[in-house]
Amino acid sequence: MTYQAFYRVYRPQSFREMSGQAHVKRTLQNALLANKTTHAYLFSGPRGTGKTSTAKIFAKALNCEHAPSNEPCNECATCVSITEGSHPDVIEFDAASNSRVEEIRDVIEKVRFAPASSRYKVYIIDEVHMLSTSAFNALLKTLEEPPSHAVFILATTEPHKLPATIISRCQRFDFKRLSTNDIIERMKVVLEDIELPFEEQGLKVIAQSAAGGMRDALSLLDQVVSFSGEKLKLEDTLLVTGSISQEVFYELAEALKVKDVAQMLALLEQLIADGKDPLRLSEDLITFFRDLLLLQTSEDLTELLELVSPEERVFTLAHDFAPDLLYGYIDILAKTQQEMRFSHHTKIYLETALLKMVQFSGGPIGQTTTSGEVAMSPELAQKIVALEQMVQQLSAQLQAGAPMQTTQAPKEQRPRAKSPNGYKAPTGRIQEILKDATKQDVQRIKSVWAQALSQMQKSQSALLTEAEPVAASSSAFVLKFKYDIHCQMVADNQSLKAQFTQLIAGQTGTMYEMLCTPEDAWLKLREEFIRDHGLQQEKKSQNETDHEVELLEPPPAEMAEGPFIDDAQPLASQDPLVTEAEKLFGKDFIEIVED
16 A cells, blocks of 8 residues: 555544644534534634534444434444445545636535435535626525435535625634644654654654644654654754754843844754745744743743743843844844835844844833833933922912912904905915016916826816916915915916916926916006005105105016916006006006096
């Protein structure tokens, strides 16, 4: 007979031989004894946790010649044939390779026939989540109301992929990952059966690598047994599984404790050179520091240790680190592990994590004192002391009868010019801009206007199409809108204003403030501004007769300074008031209305 793998030879043949899953075993055994079995079961859980094995054991118990019983006898002809996989009434169906609706229809056609030699015809459908949607729909009615002699057992590792209509028609059993002790005990049975001596620490390494799966553990054990000689040793286990010995972790922790960066990085480099995976190494480091935390908490938790053995030097090492340091190390490694999953430079990430751990002092996570209180930084302590002193001073003033200071009522703001549609233009702010407005600034805005509009979405640029910059200073500009509704929509849309000013800033290098005003409000503002500032200049020219000649002859454009307002008409008069307005705003933007 050809050699068979351990996980096939030592597959459990009764509920008694099953490892873990006590809730599943007890429920099924009670149902068997009370003869209250149902027509459909769903076994879900991680790989290698015993789903298919349980289904076969349950099928044997249903059809055993000594039923009803909570255990199959494994001696009658029915139990023996089911164990060998030759019984005609126990059909194993692989949904991964038979996912089409045609195969399911064949099952549906045959399920109505009575069993050949047993009480129940049992269908074990493995990896049922691989069935197609049409196959699920075809199975639905039969699964809900099968013949009285039919039992369906569905097994899957991904129950979330099953339709809710399928799940609701089954009794669901969730298989859990097996504990380390369960896996070790099963491996001991195997090794004792083949009469091979072993080191228990090596079995613990295999159990940790299996991550709760019995099939993975037995496969690794099979590989280690083939590699080992007359005894299963820890060194052989570490070499085959790619794990790291406790000694290396102890040396890493010692180097971390004394902040010996060179020794720590040298150990890491040697591990990488030996073929160790940095991602797996980070997981083992997290487990190692977790074990140290358990030893700090209580020495009675040695059964929960996964990586370290309860030795005296390990107990000493565990108490050499403050709890907050160990918490910080685990936090750093966990975050690094997440980043490593999406990078090809895992070694660099792990080296960086070790350097962070050397520099970590426990401050960011919160330093725990011996009394259980959380320590704080000196800066925070000083702020708290200052606040306490301030509160004491205020309390003393109140007790002495000092009047409480009340905040002054805000000054009444100047009302904005209100358009017929209800929008109020920021009159005061616009007048401040007009005082500093220049022709060069508004021309600068106009030169980049079209380019900025082209970079915006069409729905946003449409609101600004009918707008026009009419005045600008070095830090702000005024937009005149033809339609009041567009003005209000733009003024209320802060994100649009921010985006547009950023586009303007990208072209000009200046972050401007944008103010919006309707056309009628702008005409009124411009008229009031010219009148107010024009009267002031007229009074000044009457008091200074020497300056009157200069008013009659305005300076050249390149020498003119002062506000500039667009959207006006040129002057034709040489009136001193008009001349001063030309000086302030330019001839092209002054309109004279004669009575």
